[in-house]
Each structure stands twice: as structure tokens, then as C-alpha cells.
Amino acid sequence: MNKNSYSDSYKAAGVDVTAGYRAVDLMKQHVARTQTSGVVSGIGGFGGLFRPNFAGMQDPILVSGTDGVGTKLKIAFLMDKHDTIGIDCVAMCVNDVICCGAQPMFFLDYIATGKNVPEKIAQIVKGVAEGCVQGESAIVGGETAEMPGFYPEDEYDLAGFSVGIVDRTKMIDGSKLQAGDVLIGLPSSGVHSNGFSLVRKVFDLNQENVGKYVEELGMTLGEALLTPTKIYVKPMRQLMQAVEVKAVSHVTGGGFYENIPRMMNSGMTAKINLKAVPRLPIFDLIQKTGKIPEHDMYNTFNMGVGMVCAVAEKDAAKALETLKEAGQNAVAIGEVTQGEEGVILC
Template structure:
């Protein structure tokens, strides 16, 4: 038999079909700054410099880790794209940046155009919600590297911030208060431990007493975007720092924006821990310290503010239907 690219595992026609399927989804996110359509070697995005005095580019790249394993098992692929966009958006929004555009990378063992379309659908939903343009990406087929039913995704976000409005934690001071905002679940971190613990005892369709949805539904809860909240707070009050709670938990992430001579004191009983975390800890017999090091435990974003601004921050948060919870303080 003649050796061809297709019988070695790469289907060019499937790639072309995928591009045709996703063109409309990507274009639905475009704004006036996007100069190119899908198909060029590079994507073009024009910055309206009349709106900026001293703009700084802020970028971040990420994946969704082994949360993908849950999507594979449930054959549900339309939400992990939202997870990825929202995760990336939060990572630059906490620096004060306004997200501009997003680019994706998808690598398949065997390219399934319908599956790829579902992933991109998730990207496009979140991009529109965050006012971000999905201006390009890469889809690769890698037989032998990935299982035929599996894939990996990553994304890159680029935003802009005025240089004098960068939020980097340099203003964090002794006595500042930590205000936490709720997560929707695990977001995109801690899945290797959660899967090991839960799937030894349950299957994804089980509904243990502690949780209201099935385990699969709980584990696929969409990583929340805090962009509206962060933007609203930045407009009305001076925030000393924000912390996006991802891998490493509340302390591990928040200490990035706290000067070395100061420490973080958390009241771990100040909010109701989400039931999915209670289930993981109970089933896995996991210590409090390990839970705090791995998971967000129900707090996805923290604002560090001057104690005189606490009431104002909590009131402003209500305008975007968010509940601000005092969860700790900065100590010496």
C-alpha cells in the first residue's frame, strides 16, 4: 500500500473541514481592531492609540490541565474552551489589564472536526462575554503522541494596561484587608488529586449526598471570569492587589503580590467551603494543609484593600452581583 499522510494518521481534509466549521465562530468575536480573517499566516490586531497614553502589553498563556480527562470521559467538549479563556482573562485582569485578543492551540491524536467545533464554540462564548477577539490559533493532529480520543488545548491572551495603572502589589501594606469572591468549583486546578480520590470510589454520574449535582457536573463547572468585577472595582476604588486563585491555593497565589516583609493571615472559617471540596477531603482523608495548598476551596479571587475601603468594595461588588467576603488581613 502506498504511504500517504492520511494512512500515517494525519487527515488534511479533516483539518480543512475544521477550519470551515470554526470560521463563523471566530468571526462572531471580532471587533473593529481585527484586520485579518482566519487563513493568513499571522493574525492582525490594530491598537487604537488615541485611547491610550502609555500602554503596556500584558500577556499570559495557560491550559486546563487534567480537567480535560473529565471532558473526555463525559464526551462533553463545549465548556472547557470557556474555562481556558476565563482563566487567561483573569490572569491579566488582576494586573489591571483590559484583555484584547485570544489565540488557541489544539492538538489531537485524531482530529474530529465536530469535537474541535465544540471546543471553539466554548472559546467564542467566553470571548464574547469578556469582549475579547478570538483572532487565530493552531490545530494539530499528532498520531502516536496523543490517544485517538484525546487532545490538549492551550491559550494565549494579550491585553493592555496604562503603565501608571499596573497593579503589582507594591502598595500592599500592614493592616490591609483581604476580600474574597466565590469560585464556581475547582476552576481548572487540583484535578489530578480530585480524580484520584473521587474516581476510586465513584463514577462521574454518581450523586453522593454531599453534592447536589453529579460528580461529573461538579467537576466540569466553568472557571469563572472576574473581569466585570475587577473592572468595576478599578473604576471606583484603589485596589492594592488582586490575586487569582489557581494552582497553589489561596496562600500560594496571594503571596506573589505581597511584599516579603509582610504575611497573609487567613480566617479559614470566614466562608462556607463548597461541598465538592468537602467531598474530596472526606473521601480522600486529606489534611487541611494539603487541601489549602492544592484547591481554591471556594474563593477564586481576592482583592487586597486598605481597611478604610472595605465597605466601599463590598458595596461596589453588589452592583455586579458578587458577594465580597472578608477572609483575612496582611500582618507583619
């Protein structure tokens, strides 16, 4: 910190530059957890430097993904809990990057807030760091913007982006899909980070009801809704090393109807057996409370399946065993068929 860097005039306008320096000092311990051999520079410079490892690659391709957390942040505000929301931010990016077979390399975040409270910012970055550890990514930089008058003092927004790498010869693009291939669903941890505008409307959330214990959930409503998005990088990389993965879909906003067709080639349809879907209690509660039609549930939420991948029928048993060893209670939820529907739920 430059001891000469302060501005009483800027502080009077609502921006305390010294709070920014304090936040950086507090977050350094969390950022350090994520450092990998590719990191060239520490945080604090004008650009994050990273040396990618091209060993064994014939034609390396960079893959990028960016996203935020959306209105799930409102739950964090109500509960005044900020140390897990960063996991969601990382998850929404690295789970996209892994879909084409890429290894995430590094991550940057952006936090915009009405008032920079260093301890709160450090808690947010703590979650980002945990997500990066799970997602095998290094934090190489970020930005914290104090924006009084734009955001309320006790609120913030969080976004980030991931950059990964894959050899073109090993890219997963669905081109090898065939009728009869098995669709495997990896379980979600809950609502993840999508559909929270509908969730908040259904429950009319406030500080009182987020703290209400719900028997069928085994926890408070707020705890269930704030459960971090599952990060699939490590189990999917193990799976890709064990069998040929033909296509992958990250099930996010738009649920089954929008996301699963994105992994299908023209003339191919994903036929999903709904009885095989490991539906979580939180979705039953949302549907019952909001009187939401079944179609809308599967068109909004992940319903218990956060990622879907396709493998040949001969590889299905090995794929399921590999995922089990990786801590995923994955299940076969359907098959690839010929057709133009994209996805059929039956």
C-alpha cells in the same frame, strides 16, 4: 477551502487535511461572536492581526498570559462533553492578565489531537469563544494539530494565550499595600482547572462514577468537576473603576499558600480568616473521600475563592457593593498585616 488540497498518502498515515478545513468552517460562527473593533484580520491567515487602542494611555504596557487546562480534560473525555472546557482555557489566561490591571485584548488557542473530528473541534472552540466573550477578548487565530500516534484518537490537549494592555500609571503591583488593608475574596465556581491529578486519584474516576448523582452537590460528580472556571475580567474591571485596587491574586494551583503571597510585598503578610472563606461542598467531598489534611487542601485548591484583591479599609464597603452589583457574592476574608510569612490562615 482549496478543493485541490488533499493527500491520500497523508490520510493513510492518520492525518486528514480536509477534516481540518471542515473544522475551521464549523468554528467560524463561534469565532465571530468574539470579534471586537481591534480585530484587523479573520482566522485563516498566517498571523492574527489586532490594532490596540492606546487612547488615554500615557505609557501602554502589553501583558501576556498562557496556560492550559491540565488533566481536567480527562473529565471531559469521560463525559464526552467538550463545549465548556474552552472556557477554562481562556479563564486560566485572562484571569492572570487582569491581576495587574490589564484589559485582555485578544486570544489564540492551540488544540492537539490524535484524530481531527471536526464537530468535536468546533465544540471545543465554542467553549473558547464563550470564554472570550466573558473575558472581553477577540479570537484572532489558533492552531489545530492532528498528531496520530502521539495522542489517542479520542483525546486532545488544549492550551492558549492572552495578550492585554494597561497604562503603566494604572498598573496594579502591590506597591501601595499597607497594614490594615482589607482582603476581599471573589467566589469560585468550583475546583476550576487546578488540582485534578489529586481529584482523579481521590475519586478513581471512570465513566460510571462521573455520572453518579451526589446529593450534597445537587448534581452528578462529573458535572460538578467539569463546572467551568469563573472568569473575573468584567467584575474586576468594574471594581477597578470604582475604587483603588492595590493588589490582586488569581488563586490557582498551589491554592492559598502559593498564590496569595505573590500579591504581597516584602514585609507584608495576608492574614486570612478561614471562617469567612465561602468553602464549597465539592471541597468537603474531596477532603472526606481522600482523607486529605486541611493544610494540603488549602495548598492545592481554591477552596471557594478564585480571586483575592486588596483595598484600603475605607474602600472595603464600596468594593463589596460594587462586586455585588457585578454579580459577585464577594466577602472580606482577611487583612494585610506586617510580617514575612506571606500568608497566615487562622
